[in-house]
Amino acid sequence: MTPTLKTAIAERISRISVSSTMKVAADADKLRQQGVDVVDFSAGEPDFATPDNIKQAAIRAIDQNFTKYTAAGGMLELKKAVIARHTADFGTSYQPSECVISVGGKHVLFNLTQAVVNEGDEVIIPVPYWVTYKDIVNYAGGKCVFVDTDEQNGFKLTAAMIEKNLTPRTRMVIINSPSNPSGAVLERKEFEKIFELTSSRGIYLLTDECYCHFLYDGSPFSIASLPGAKETVLVAGTVSKSYAMTGWRIGYGLTPAALTVAMTKLQSHSTSNPTSISQKAAVEALRGPQDSVQQMLAEYRRRRDFVVPRLRRIPGVTCNMPEGAFYAYPNISCALGKNGINTTLDFADRLLKEAFVAVVPGEAFGTNTHVRISYATSMTELERGLDRFHQFVEKLI
Numbered sequence: 001m002t003p004t005l006k007t008a009i010a011e012r013i014s015r016i017s018v019s020s021t022m023k024v025a026a027d028a029d030k031l032r033q034q035g036v037d038v039v040d041f042s043a044g045e046p047d048f049a050t051p052d053n054i055k056q057a058a059i060r061a062i063d064q065n066f067t068k069y070t071a072a073g074g075m076l077e078l079k080k081a082v083i084a085r086h087t088a089d090f091g092t093s094y095q096p097s098e099c100v101i102s103v104g105g106k107h108v109l110f111n112l113t114q115a116v117v118n119e120g121d122e123v124i125i126p127v128p129y130w131v132t133y134k135d136i137v138n139y140a141g142g143k144c145v146f147v148d149t150d151e152q153n154g155f156k157l158t159a160a161m162i163e164k165n166l167t168p169r170t171r172m173v174i175i176n177s178p179s180n181p182s183g184a185v186l187e188r189k190e191f192e193k194i195f196e197l198t199s200s201r202g203i204y205l206l207t208d209e210c211y212c213h214f215l216y217d218g219s220p221f222s223i224a225s226l227p228g229a230k231e232t233v234l235v236a237g238t239v240s241k242s243y244a245m246t247g248w249r250i251g252y253g254l255t256p257a258a259l260t261v262a263m264t265k266l267q268s269h270s271t272s273n274p275t276s277i278s279q280k281a282a283v284e285a286l287r288g289p290q291d292s293v294q295q296m297l298a299e300y301r302r303r304r305d306f307v308v309p310r311l312r313r314i315p316g317v318t319c320n321m322p323e324g325a326f327y328a329y330p331n332i333s334c335a336l337g338k339n340g341i342n343t344t345l346d347f348a349d350r351l352l353k354e355a356f357v358a359v360v361p362g363e364a365f366g367t368n369t370h371v372r373i374s375y376a377t378s379m380t381e382l383e384r385g386l387d388r389f390h391q392f393v394e395k396l397i
């Protein structure tokens with residue numbers, strides 16, 4: 001008799017898939033290693049260097065031997081800095097007991113979902129969505145309930161769309177505004193209506209504030225600033241994008257104290273504290289001068305204003321104007337069904353192999369006629385890459 005295989009992979013791993021954004025980056029990297037001149041629009045990270053004052057804080061931390069464990073859920077000094085920045089930017093009021101520091105915003109979202117979602121709980125995710133949400137909900141045993149938004153209407157989410165999908169099993173609604181990948185910004189009035197819907201039913205409203213500082217019009221706003229929001233609104237934030245610190249891996253959660261305890265408990269048995277040196281750097285990012293954030297935003301605006309009109313000049317391609325973040329999400333349905341290209345996965349694959357431009361296929365974000373272009377790259381690269389993109393589509397259609 002053959003013994004039961006003990007080396008098989010656990011079932012829960014099959015609930016998640018490889019991150020498509022990371023796969024595109026790896027494919028592009030492979031080509032680059034073969035000497036191919038690839039223009040990479042796939043990376044969801046600022047091309048700017050981390051500001052010098054932040055780097056100096058990390059160097060000081062090393063020089064002062066701040067290289068030991070900290071509290072598993074992050075050091076008090078950083079929790080206070082997170083809270084003070086959130087108060088200054090959005091007028092919220094949190095206590096350190098309601099703050100956890102994790103290894104990037106993704107880690108916060110993962111721990112939070114694990115701590116909140118039970119087997120079979122429904123989680124509402126507006127489409128297009130950031131790739132990771134569905135995987136972390138699936139991993140927790142939850143059920144994703146996707147809510148489509150309308151491209152003609154700027155991918156704008158409304159409270160009515162959410163309401164139609166609420167059931168007694170709805171546990172949480174995830175909002176990401178400004179959105180990765182569409183750049184859509186949820187209107188404040190709708191956001192407030194969604195809050196009323198969720199809070200009156202005791203449903204969690206998870207707000208992923210990853211791109212909260214990169215808003216092209218109007219001033220940044222946090223739904224957590226509404227009276228009574230703290231009971232059901234869960235904030236997931238990160239220093240990754242606002243301060244060009246993707247590699248440092250610091251994110252934060254602002255949640256009810258009981259949930260902070262639960263997330264910290266989970267973290268204490270996996271990563272323990274985020275890197276002590278990065279925590280010191282994040283304190284400086286949040287407490288130090290904020291001018292670099294505005295400088296980066298001005299540069300993203302300049303690039304957006306080049307990229308979108310340039311995409312719209314390509315015959316058949318349409319593109320909404322992003323209101324925040326640093327992604328354009330053009331509709332390339334004109335190219336589908338042409339020359340063996342049937343899906344945006346095919347499109348992205350052929351664009352990479354034939355025109356050497358890396359983009360992320362819309363399938364990764366739940367739509368099947370778009371690709372995502374990150375304009376967090378230099379103007380020179382944007383010009384080169386979009387010329388290639390244009391020629392590729394023109395030849396195809």
Ligand SMILES: Cc1ncc(COP(=O)(O)O)c(C=O)c1O
Binds near residue numbers: 210
């Ligand atoms: C919408 C969104 N949320 C969260 C994150 C996580 O950021 P990080 O883990 O790098 O802090 C990202 C990163 O791309 C993102 O796009």
